[in-house]
Amino acid sequence: MIPAAFDYVRAGSLAEAMNLLQRDPEGTKLVAGGHTLIPTLKLRLASPALLVDIRGIAEMKGIQVSENSISIGALTTHAELLVSEPLHQVLPIFRQAANLIADPQVRNRGTIGGSLANADPAADWPAVMIALKAELEIASVNGSRRVAATDFFVDIFSTALEPGEVLATIHIPRPATGMRFTYRKIRHPASGYAVVGVAAGVAVTGVAADVSIGVTGAASHAFPADVAAKFLVGKPLSRENIEEAARLQSAATECLSDRYASAEYRASLVRTETRRALLALA
């Protein structure tokens, strides 16, 4: 449980972090909250030559709610997302989801950017970002680019981030009038991570006009529940339609199996959690 030796630098700005990364992209690791990275180093699952501590970078922190969008700095902690009143007024799903992450100690240190960049298949924010149609702003010395949350999660612990890149900001379009979101999960009893978690958003104007659903925990990475969403659009949000949408999504999902939950059990949770999330919105 002792990490291999590494050099350590505290970056004071995003530009400094990007420059440090560029010198040796493969051999450098960023540390934000450190909740995942430090155990990874101790288990020697990663042995970077240089650790760049980004936690003090002010420009990567904070929540801005404007007329058309919401911007969240990657270093914003789960606890800050939980207590932000302006964010809660526009998107109460943030408080709901943050409250389901682990415990106060983890929420006080863990960052939304660290969670997204780490892409744990059972993390909560990825499902929420997909449902909210978030765009992730990625920066490097070569400039910046935006990636839709639906395209960001590539595989288990794998994202669209390339070596040398920093996840800087999360951009979320302000929801249209009438659009409501919810997040729910079945917690792993030991870690609190999602065995399966479902974030759902829908605008109901007689029929379901806009449906977006993100699922975490079920597969190798978080994904949009497009099968359920496509089935529901244009239909009344009735109990029968919701049940059928959840059934179709469950049948279409290739689920993970591990010592805690079999693929069959996870598929059944995709069905029940999708149904429950949509019923809560109906």
Ligand SMILES: Cc1cc2nc3c(=O)[nH]c(=O)nc-3n(C[C@H](O)[C@H](O)[C@H](O)COP(=O)(O)OP(=O)(O)OC[C@H]3O[C@@H](n4cnc5c(N)ncnc54)[C@H](O)[C@@H]3O)c2cc1C
């Ligand atoms: C006991 C425990 C329980 C937990 N329970 C939950 C839970 O219920 N739900 C949940 O979702 N999460 C849970 N977590 C995860 C936790 O909330 C953090 O989100 C997670 O550890 C990563 O965030 P971090 O800021 O600590 O990142 P770090 O550990 O610092 O970094 C993680 C990885 O992301 C990279 N990275 C960090 N920031 C950036 C960035 N801005 N750009 C590019 N790369 C970056 C790092 O290089 C590293 O590879 C739990 C963690 C612990 C320890």
